Amino acid sequence: MTDAVTLEQQTAAAVDQFTQTFGQPPTHAAVAPGRVNLIGEHTDYNDGFVLPMAIERQILLLARPRDDRKVRLASTGVPEQAELNLDQPLAPGEPSWANYVRGAIAGCIERGLTPPGFDALVDSTVPTGGGLSSSAALEVGTATLLESLTGQPLDPVQKALLCQKAEHDFAGMPCGIMDQFISAMGMADHALLIDCRSYETRRVPMHDPDVVVLIVNSNVKHELVGGEYAQRRAQCEAAARTMNVPALRDATLDMLDEAYPDPSDVAFRRARHVITENARTLAAAEALAAGDWAAMGQLMLESHTSMRDDFEISCKELDILVELATRRIASGELYGSRMTGGGFGGCTVSLVRADAADAVGKFLAHQYEHITGIHPALFVTRPAAGARVVEL
Template identity: 50%
Template sequence: MNVAETQPTAAPSRSHHSTCSLNELVQKACQWHVERYQVEPEHVVAAPGRVNLIGEHIDYNDGYVMPMAIERYVVMTASTNRQQNSTASARLYSNDLSETINIPLDRSLQQASGGWASYVEGVVAGFLERFGSIPAFDGVVASDVPIGGGLSSSAALEVATATMLEALTGHRMELTDKALLCQQAEHRFAGVPCGVMDQFSSVFGKPDELMLLDCRSNDITAVPFADDAMTVLIVNSCVKHNLTGGEYATRRRQCEETLAVLGSESWRDVRLADLENAQPDLTDEQFRRGRHVVTEIIRTGKAADAFANGRWSDVGHAMYASHESLRDDFEVSCQELDQLVEIARSMDASEGVIGSRMTGGGFGGCTVTLVKTENVARVQNHLLNEYKRRSGIRGEAFSSRPALGAHAIAITR
């Protein structure tokens, strides 16, 4: 059995590594499907994770973000199960977790089961509400998106599920509708009040492009990234601090409360001068949270313009300033992320490093570093070795160019 990527509207990625690694993951998923169900899959889909170059914790504040889909994917296989005589269900096996979940397909989904099943269940429930029925099917989930690294493995799973349901039913959604359905799945079933960035990145990703996403209007502006001389290096700190109180939800609530004090309906309408004038009415914490939001929105717009025009020094300055704001004003960084950014910053542009910052929700996970392609291997080795020396932790790293968003993969026999 051979596989081939199919998405007529998008050009193929120029990254040989991307094509090879995705093909390998697809082949493994198909093999596991046959071993588990004794039939070949009828459908195969893939949806990528994402990394955000700048614009952190402002997608739920009507801000601008600038992510790209990465060359790491969630792959899902499926074959219809016509032998089910009772209530139709989906049976999905995760090879990574050695776990099978069974999901009813009769609109009885009211609450989440927990774990990775919640993300799938939320999408299934939303799809059933929209289209009415889904045939019983068996499937396999395989992924090389790091879990817990802030690279949106959950959104990739949601988008892969939605793309598979499209393939199984023949119902096609507008891309924006698909991304929003997946976002609502995460809200309702996973209990995470996420913004739209993760799902939009996985749905809309294109090779050689970053995405400047307006999170108030959901409009997308393409930011060219055709320069092969630059590469994105993603370093996983391999730590995740479990903080009490649900820090993501707490930050979102703090932003909403601060906006209410300001008497504004959207952070996009707040100027830095407005925030400074209202400082006597705000707690120190509220002021700093608001300052991050306002300045990050400004930084992201400037960084997009600098990126599109190859002003790499300006891009680097914006990335470092973003990290400092996340560390000091929004307080979502941690010692390990700070160490990785400090190590990257100690290598100047002559050594290939343009800029670096934490990415994702924070308290662990990954940093994103823009590096001259010719220097990637040396920069990666130095970052990992020095991080191990300082922290005692063995990090992980990989490089990526912008990747193709969610798509079906043709199976030929």
């Protein structure tokens, strides 16, 4: 189980690295967290509901203004640096990691922010490739940094939307709004219920110190994921057209039964997942608000079954982790578990009793490695705060 590096520790090390890289210390800083989705998977681009929380792993950006219109970007995680000219139109390029930054800068400029040239260093404690939205954190962190550099605040919803557009246009990923919204608007000790149609949000309290979230990275990412996300999105949109509704958010199970007499039809199963997942997400928000951990846990298990069987985005390794987790429910140590993120690998998320988190984590790690031969990465988190400027 890995312990979180505090933001103070992360900042101190990053300031030293910035000074080594650019020759002078940074003057501005911003941070944006990764996220885990408690429930509500593949509902966001169907105008539905999601219930994510920010995690205690974040991307930190340090910057110092320049006297010209040049932007120099470096990262502690990769050796390749990038250089941009703010007097020229920004476009995707190499290195690819900088496209998230390029896109967020372009979106900020479109909304009237006029940044100077600057040097910037990116440092991350968000695990990459595990579905914890390091990309959204980088986009939102960049926009928050530009707010600090320009002294021009953005509306949080507009900031999240410009960052979503950055991912579409500069990274080629047709993501929904969840990742950017929770990174921009997360709150400590709260999950965030997001209506992905109206953009309305409701903070759902998770104050109980006796319950924590255990994230287990399966450390697998199956290659078939390449076009699967776009394929699922297209299948959902086609099912909505068949039922003559604007989005699957508007469909009911009765409408689905009428439109697809054969329940084995792929479109039927894709749509059934979204319809039932929306209902589960709304129920989960109420369970969390009431502190009903058993009800929340059951909804998480039902969500995983739906993703495994109807949406077909799970994989053997994720299923093993969830099955292992269910063995700790009877003892009261664990309430529920599910895969989280886009699918085909990545992480599971579990609600665990805080005083049992270490024992549960060791059990899952040992058993998973025994069965698969893969050593997982685990960490415990509480709901964290969203993006913000950091005082240096």
